[in-house]
Amino acid sequence: MTRRVFKIMGYVTFTLWSLFLGLYLTFPAEAVGQRVSAALEKASEGRMHVKVARLEPYWFSGLKAETLKIQFHSNNEAAPIEVAMDAMHVRLRFVPLLWLSLQAEVGITLGKGELSAVVKSMGSGQFSAEVNVESVDVAAPPLLPKLLSFP
Numbered sequence: 001m002t003r004r005v006f007k008i009m010g011y012v013t014f015t016l017w018s019l020f021l022g023l024y025l026t027f028p029a030e031a032v033g034q035r036v037s038a039a040l041e042k043a044s045e046g047r048m049h050v051k052v053a054r055l056e057p058y059w060f061s062g063l064k065a066e067t068l069k070i071q072f073h074s075n076n077e078a079a080p081i082e083v084a085m086d087a088m089h090v091r092l093r094f095v096p097l098l099w100l101s102l103q104a105e106v107g108i109t110l111g112k113g114e115l116s117a118v119v120k121s122m123g124s125g126q127f128s129a130e131v132n133v134e135s136v137d138v139a140a141p142p143l144l145p146k147l148l149s150f151p
Contacts, residue, residue, distance in 0.1 A: 020060065029055045029063060047073045049080075062091030062105070085110055096120075110136050 033055040040048055053067035068085040087109040096103040102121035107114065113136030119129045 027057045029057055058089045059091055062089055064089040
């Protein structure tokens with residue numbers, strides 16, 4: 001009797017492991033990236049454009065983008081503001097989902113520095129973020145001076 005239970009548990013474990021491995025290896029990351037880019041453009045009414053050189057799955061619940069460029073078109077600027085990132089990953093946290101709480105981990109590599117955050121949904125379209133900044137040169141990306149209208 002116990003041998004039969006172990007045999008069934010082994011089959012179930014192998015089946016689930018094979019299913020998750022197959023989903024991970026065949027995940028359409030490029031299609032998801034195009035969908036996210038289109039959704040961001042639509043939400044910003046065409047003022048933000050996202051270009052990703054390479055997109056791949058990150059762990060089992062996230063995406064990792066390499067060589068990411070984001071262009072912001074503001075109403076008063078003739079030239080768009082461009083931010084280039086070496087890498088970015090976003091991963092959904094599973095354990096908070098058990099309590100029906102949406103949380104995501106975000107990591108951005110900018111040159112030699114790294115920016116990491118945990119984003120939590122507060123309900124009714126509001127979010128909170130805990131941000132960690134390590135060795136990021138704020139003068140390197142030209143975003144801050146352009147937003148503050150410095151030469």
